[in-house]
Amino acid sequence: MATFKIEGGHKLSGNITPQGAKNEALQVICAVLLTADKITISNIPNIRDVNKLIYILSELGVKVNKTSDNTYTFQADTLDLNYLESEKFKKEGSSLRGSIMIVGPLLARFGKGYIPRPGGDKIGRRRLDTHFEGFIKLGATFRYNKNEQFYGVEAVKLTGTDMLLDEASVTGTANIVMAAVMAEGVTTIYNAACEPYLQQLCKMLNSMGAKIDGVGSNLLTIKGVEKLTGCTHRILPDMIEIGSLIGMAAMTKSSITIKDVSWKDLGLIPRVFQKLGIKLERKGDDIFIPEQQNYEIQNFIDGSILTISDAPWPGFTPDLLSIVLVVATQAKGSVLIHQKMFESRLFFVDKLIDMGAKVILCDPHRATVIGMNHESSLKATTMTSPDIRAGISLLIAALSANGTSTIHNIEQIDRGYQNIDGRLKAIGAKITRI
Ligand SMILES: CC(=O)N[C@H]1[C@@H](OP(=O)(O)OP(=O)(O)OC[C@H]2O[C@@H](n3ccc(=O)[nH]c3=O)[C@H](O)[C@@H]2O)O[C@H](CO)[C@@H](O)[C@@H]1O
Numbered sequence: 001m002a003t004f005k006i007e008g009g010h011k012l013s014g015n016i017t018p019q020g021a022k023n024e025a026l027q028v029i030c031a032v033l034l035t036a037d038k039i040t041i042s043n044i045p046n047i048r049d050v051n052k053l054i055y056i057l058s059e060l061g062v063k064v065n066k067t068s069d070n071t072y073t074f075q076a077d078t079l080d081l082n083y084l085e086s087e088k089f090k091k092e093g094s095s096l097r098g099s100i101m102i103v104g105p106l107l108a109r110f111g112k113g114y115i116p117r118p119g120g121d122k123i124g125r126r127r128l129d130t131h132f133e134g135f136i137k138l139g140a141t142f143r144y145n146k147n148e149q150f151y152g153v154e155a156v157k158l159t160g161t162d163m164l165l166d167e168a169s170v171t172g173t174a175n176i177v178m179a180a181v182m183a184e185g186v187t188t189i190y191n192a193a194c195e196p197y198l199q200q201l202c203k204m205l206n207s208m209g210a211k212i213d214g215v216g217s218n219l220l221t222i223k224g225v226e227k228l229t230g231c232t233h234r235i236l237p238d239m240i241e242i243g244s245l246i247g248m249a250a251m252t253k254s255s256i257t258i259k260d261v262s263w264k265d266l267g268l269i270p271r272v273f274q275k276l277g278i279k280l281e282r283k284g285d286d287i288f289i290p291e292q293q294n295y296e297i298q299n300f301i302d303g304s305i306l307t308i309s310d311a312p313w314p315g316f317t318p319d320l321l322s323i324v325l326v327v328a329t330q331a332k333g334s335v336l337i338h339q340k341m342f343e344s345r346l347f348f349v350d351k352l353i354d355m356g357a358k359v360i361l362c363d364p365h366r367a368t369v370i371g372m373n374h375e376s377s378l379k380a381t382t383m384t385s386p387d388i389r390a391g392i393s394l395l396i397a398a399l400s401a402n403g404t405s406t407i408h409n410i411e412q413i414d415r416g417y418q419n420i421d422g423r424l425k426a427i428g429a430k431i432t433r434i
């Protein structure tokens with residue numbers, strides 16, 4: 001278990017460029033399984049989850065070549081499908097959430113896909129029903145070995161169909177789209193998730209020869225094609241990292257510029273931070289955050305207390321709520337944070353309360369934050385990172401706190417933030433990895 005020591009109270013300044021998006025990378029890397037041709041993907045973040053997925057693909061026989069810092073070529077022309085039933089795969093495949101998305105492409109191309117129960121954050125129940133119900137609707141048979149927690153789908157042929165997803169699952173939609181692109185006939189997927197990750201996946205698939213309409217909406221229409229070919233694809237900047245950096249700047253009263261953010265793909269993210277009173281300026285495709293001594297939370301028009309809650313895209317992403325919560329602890333005013341999707345993502349507020357934050361955890365989904373308007377600083381403490389976004393939130397708290405804090409289990413942060421200590425040190429943070 002690695003640890004960060006963070007000396008709080010230092011301002012950040014300068015430019016920082018966001019990494020490529022973790023959740024998009026996990027989707028588009030799985031899509032390379034759909035063709036025997038070579039695929040080039042750039043802006044791949046160098047983070048634990050992505051590296052694990054690339055390793056799993058290479059074990060499966062995909063030829064992987066790193067051609068520059070963040071560009072890889074992949075060629076899935078000769079695969080060893082026996083690996084999917086090996087003990088090694090049962091262990092490796094269960095170490096991250098994104099691995100589930102190899103099932104759809106394998107089913108489409110080879111008529112079978114297997115996966116152990118995938119890992120990822122322990123942030124509440126994370127079911128996979130949507131994925132498998134979709135595969136079954138396309139004509140696959142499904143089996144689940146409860147003892148081994150091992151899932152499998154098989155099909156001689158997939159046939160296009162109409163489906164209404166029971167929830168707009170992000171990885172579920174990606175998986176079903178990848179299964180449907182080579183099915184016979186037309187598939188419609190209603191209540192599809194439409195996060196930028198999915199829009200990017202669909203654009204990439206279309207450039208490989210797929211016929212997907214409705215990209216960006218919750219109704220996708222997919223005309224099955226016989227074969228997909230190679231392509232080149234560039235991953236968008238990570239909107240969750242961008243939001244994390246906005247929060248970090250505000251909490252540390254810093255002025256920073258986040259470069260090349262792809263504003264058009266940020267949806268509500270800038271607006272939600274502006275509702276907390278944080279000033280953001282658009283400069284070309286950069287976000288400039290000026291130094292602010294304080295920021296005041298807006299109320300609703302009728303004067304009632306602001307609520308910030310998550311929703312499937314284009315709603316506000318659940319992955320930024322922990323960050324919004326920590327930033328609110330030093331705002332002027334109060335806000336209710338309502339995490340609707342996940343049951344166990346707010347428990348980390350105990351640590352913030354230990355540090356002196358004024359937070360009431362109303363129930364597992366809701367927390368009221370009474371901002372301290374920077375009138376008293378958080379106190380440094382020792383903490384353990386429970387999940388990726390709580391981890392970065394605790395890091396933000398520590399950067400703003402008085403004294404030196406320790407965060408254990410930073411592997412959780414490394415899952416999704418590339419060389420975060422090195423990159424933050426370059427703009428003035430005092431962090432040591434031990
Ligand atoms: C690798 C990856 O891409 N992970 C992301 C993906 O996870 P993942 O794809 O696993 O998450 P899902 O979209 O399937 O659903 C997440 C949770 O929200 C619930 N749910 C989902 C949709 C809905 O309309 N209502 C609802 O309550 C589900 O029951 C589930 O408990 O999407 C999540 C939701 O944006 C993000 O937090 C994760 O970072």
Ligand SMILES: C=C(OP(=O)(O)O)C(=O)O
Nearest residue numbers: 097098120121319388389
């Ligand atoms: C919950 C997240 O990741 P995962 O789905 O990989 O656990 C996240 O990125 O915030």
